[in-house]
Amino acid sequence: MATVNRVDLDGRQIKPMTICMIGAGGFIGSHLCEKILYETPHKILALDVYNDKIKHLLEPETLTWADRIQFHRLNIKHDSRLEGLIKMSDLTINLAAICTPADYNTRPLDTIYSNFIDALPVVKYCSENNKRLIHFSTCEVYGKTIGSFLPKDSPLRQDPAYYILKEDESPCIFGPIEKQRWSYACAKQLIERLIYAEGAENGLEFTIVRPFNWIGPRMDFIPGIDGPSEGVPRVLACFSNALLRREPLKLVDGGQSQRTFVYIKDAIEAVLLMIENPARASGHIFNVGNPHNEVTVRQLAEMMTEVYSKVSGEAALDVPTVDISSKEFYGEGYDDSDKRIPDMTIIDRQLGWNPKTSLWDLLESTLTYQHRTYAEAIKKVMAKPTSS
Numbered sequence: 001m002a003t004v005n006r007v008d009l010d011g012r013q014i015k016p017m018t019i020c021m022i023g024a025g026g027f028i029g030s031h032l033c034e035k036i037l038y039e040t041p042h043k044i045l046a047l048d049v050y051n052d053k054i055k056h057l058l059e060p061e062t063l064t065w066a067d068r069i070q071f072h073r074l075n076i077k078h079d080s081r082l083e084g085l086i087k088m089s090d091l092t093i094n095l096a097a098i099c100t101p102a103d104y105n106t107r108p109l110d111t112i113y114s115n116f117i118d119a120l121p122v123v124k125y126c127s128e129n130n131k132r133l134i135h136f137s138t139c140e141v142y143g144k145t146i147g148s149f150l151p152k153d154s155p156l157r158q159d160p161a162y163y164i165l166k167e168d169e170s171p172c173i174f175g176p177i178e179k180q181r182w183s184y185a186c187a188k189q190l191i192e193r194l195i196y197a198e199g200a201e202n203g204l205e206f207t208i209v210r211p212f213n214w215i216g217p218r219m220d221f222i223p224g225i226d227g228p229s230e231g232v233p234r235v236l237a238c239f240s241n242a243l244l245r246r247e248p249l250k251l252v253d254g255g256q257s258q259r260t261f262v263y264i265k266d267a268i269e270a271v272l273l274m275i276e277n278p279a280r281a282s283g284h285i286f287n288v289g290n291p292h293n294e295v296t297v298r299q300l301a302e303m304m305t306e307v308y309s310k311v312s313g314e315a316a317l318d319v320p321t322v323d324i325s326s327k328e329f330y331g332e333g334y335d336d337s338d339k340r341i342p343d344m345t346i347i348d349r350q351l352g353w354n355p356k357t358s359l360w361d362l363l364e365s366t367l368t369y370q371h372r373t374y375a376e377a378i379k380k381v382m383a384k385p386t387s388s
């Protein structure tokens, strides 16, 4: 229930606000809209080119929160309504971006435009109109770890100083320009620098979020079901798709890269704290991830196979994974982050936030959702004879 008498971390009453949420129809946006509508009195101006993932919040119009969410179908690349909507709001949250690795090396121009050029007017309108901005960046701005450049057998690789990623200390280490994978990270880094500079020179009140692999229901799409057959989503959806179709999970370059995964519902708690505690969140860059949920991609595949077998009741394949080269899977210009463990000092100190959900538990609830949502549709598609 949306409570009116909400207090912030310092015991002050939180006034209801209007939030302009750009990219509200995406994975993170859909969870953030739910959280705000279910638990707070705030209003949302939801901007996106799609609304499939928030349809349940928009229809029917008799829902108790219907007067607190307004959907505006628009593309921020070219829509004169953007400035007016930002002006009508107390806070703008920008989530809009091309953010699937399969696009970074194959559509580098779209990637750079989306993550830098298209975000520029949002920063400018916030700055000029004295509006607060929460901008979504990425953990990819750290790029590769310092440790990855050490010899394989160096004992220093075990020293956290060489791999833990700290907002105010770690360098941003990208590969050469011909590795177009880094077009995304580089564009995100430049918009972070621009926002930071707007804060320093023009007093923009900002918060930058660096998500570390947030996963959960509604992430991306299942190819051929609610997205293009040839599309390559992020790893959770790729592996879910293979499990649903009873095909081996593809491990890019042997699945040796490491990631930490955080449950979307834990991560959204952190965003709500930022929204409602401006004095503690403004001027900061926050890592938001779960340092305790680290696995290699191979281990993720093994765990997902086991969890899916449990939630679906179907035995796992005899050979559940297959190796594939990054060139074959993503094409020319792919490169990878080796390891991503967030330092949590700043977010813990400023907002007292820490993630709660283990990788096993978050996979169990997410794969239960995937099975319930897609298993029947996949069976139907697979039963259809293919035209030759």
Ligand SMILES: NC(=O)c1ccc[n+]([C@@H]2O[C@H](COP(=O)([O-])OP(=O)(O)OC[C@H]3O[C@@H](n4cnc5c(N)ncnc54)[C@H](O)[C@@H]3O)[C@@H](O)[C@H]2O)c1
Pocket: 022, 023, 024, 025, 026, 027, 028, 029, 047, 048, 049, 050, 074, 075, 076, 077, 094, 095, 096, 097, 098, 099, 114, 118, 136, 137, 138, 139, 140, 210, 211, 212, 213, 214, 215, 220
């Ligand atoms: N999910 C993660 O783990 C993760 C990790 C790092 C960074 N991020 C960042 O968080 C943000 C949201 O990510 P997500 O996972 O929800 O992705 P998503 O693709 O599900 O959501 C992005 C939304 O933005 C919309 N959008 C894109 N361009 C637009 C435009 N020009 N005009 C209007 N709407 C537009 C898309 O339609 C989509 O609904 C992105 O900026 C992404 O870079 C996410």
Ligand SMILES: O=c1ccn([C@@H]2O[C@H](COP(=O)(O)OP(=O)(O)O[C@H]3OC[C@@H](O)[C@H](O)[C@H]3O)[C@@H](O)[C@H]2O)c(=O)[nH]1
Pocket: 099, 100, 101, 137, 138, 139, 140, 211, 213, 233, 234, 235, 236, 238, 239, 250, 251, 252, 253, 255, 257, 259, 297, 336, 337
């Ligand atoms: O089928 C697959 C898909 C992916 N992978 C691997 O799994 C790892 C994770 O891949 P994801 O697609 O989830 O994306 P990444 O973690 O590399 O980047 C993501 O992280 C931060 C965000 O900014 C973006 O959402 C995205 O860039 C990579 O090493 C990738 O090569 C596979 O081995 N098999």
